[in-house]
Amino acid sequence: MPHLFTIPKNYVVTYTAAAPKIDGNINDQVWQQAAWTDEFVDIEGDLKPKPHLSTRMKMLWGDSCLYLAVKMQEPHLWANLTKHDQVIFQDNDFEIFIDPDNDARDYFEIEINQRNKIFDLFLPKPYRDKGDALISWDAAGMQNAVQLQGTLNNPNDKDIGWTAEFKIPFSNIKMGFGSGAPAEGTVWRINFSRVEWDTDVKNGKYVKQKDAKGNNLPERNWVWSAPGIISMHAPERWGYLQFTKNKSAGGISFKVPYADLQKQYLWLVYYSQQKYRQQHNTYANSLADLGITSAEAIIKGIKNTLAVDGSKHQYLATISDADGKTWTITNDGLLRMQK
Numbered sequence: 001m002p003h004l005f006t007i008p009k010n011y012v013v014t015y016t017a018a019a020p021k022i023d024g025n026i027n028d029q030v031w032q033q034a035a036w037t038d039e040f041v042d043i044e045g046d047l048k049p050k051p052h053l054s055t056r057m058k059m060l061w062g063d064s065c066l067y068l069a070v071k072m073q074e075p076h077l078w079a080n081l082t083k084h085d086q087v088i089f090q091d092n093d094f095e096i097f098i099d100p101d102n103d104a105r106d107y108f109e110i111e112i113n114q115r116n117k118i119f120d121l122f123l124p125k126p127y128r129d130k131g132d133a134l135i136s137w138d139a140a141g142m143q144n145a146v147q148l149q150g151t152l153n154n155p156n157d158k159d160i161g162w163t164a165e166f167k168i169p170f171s172n173i174k175m176g177f178g179s180g181a182p183a184e185g186t187v188w189r190i191n192f193s194r195v196e197w198d199t200d201v202k203n204g205k206y207v208k209q210k211d212a213k214g215n216n217l218p219e220r221n222w223v224w225s226a227p228g229i230i231s232m233h234a235p236e237r238w239g240y241l242q243f244t245k246n247k248s249a250g251g252i253s254f255k256v257p258y259a260d261l262q263k264q265y266l267w268l269v270y271y272s273q274q275k276y277r278q279q280h281n282t283y284a285n286s287l288a289d290l291g292i293t294s295a296e297a298i299i300k301g302i303k304n305t306l307a308v309d310g311s312k313h314q315y316l317a318t319i320s321d322a323d324g325k326t327w328t329i330t331n332d333g334l335l336r337m338q339k
Helices: 031-032 256-282
Strands: 011-016 056-063 064-071 093-099 107-111 118-123 143-149 160-169 187-196 197-201 205-208 220-223 238-244 296-299 300-309 317-320 326-330 335-338
Touching: 056 220, 064 238, 093 160, 107 335, 118 256, 238 256, 256 317, 256 326, 256 335
Parallel strands: 011 056, 011 238
Antiparallel strands: 056 064, 064 160, 093 107, 093 187, 107 118, 143 160, 187 220, 187 238, 197 205, 296 300, 300 317, 317 326, 326 335
16 A cells, blocks of 8 residues: 555644735735645545646735635636535535544534535544534634636636635634644644536537436546545545744755654554454554564564464554654554554
């Protein structure tokens, strides 16, 4: 599973005392200080061709909010959904995923379509671990806006694209007490996705392309940091957002946390155990049964030892280094640091 060991993207988000105006116009002077991300890629990374339409974005932060601006090339603007908390990815959309404490749980998702309609939800744990979405959660205080560079739902012309802006209060994307505001050097896990449906024009309307059985063709998923699998609900594979009070990211280098490099091996066990249980109706009790040929890993020059203890219904995997830095993962994806 080589995708588990590719390093996710990172972005150093700089501070602004002046908030951008949230109107969908991302040419504000405030935005000139922020760097563009890399172009979005396919959700499976290098396994699939690069997207044929451009998507990139910028971020800033202030004392109480995170600001985002995204620019998407789109020759055919269309959107059908008109109500809050409809399943917005049934239209072409842009999506935000935020895990502020990097525990691969308790994360937030926000989707927007070209009509500026929002689907916002909270997930206590990913769907793969039998998690369920709390759709009644709303990003209270969030401001969002869309501008179209073209005309909506008009197949008779060729459009340029669309832009979107967000102002997301820190107080609304946190667990527990406190404001949720980051400090210098704080690191979040974050990712962004663009859903794009292939369409035809029939009777003057955009309709999704279908297969021979009449089912919609799968949507395209273009992302900032590719998880390597067709799922955005793998928070351990999201990118990194590092906060600085500086107005420029120049000279600030990001380093993947040592603990996250340890956790890569735990996620290898996690996904290998999922596959093993599908085949054998039990969890493996040894690394060898999972096809993991060595219990040793060298991480930043430090020897680490991987182990697993499994039974029919559960397992615990552990990675420890010579200094006693130990992490565990269970069959429901729960990570813990051992003290």
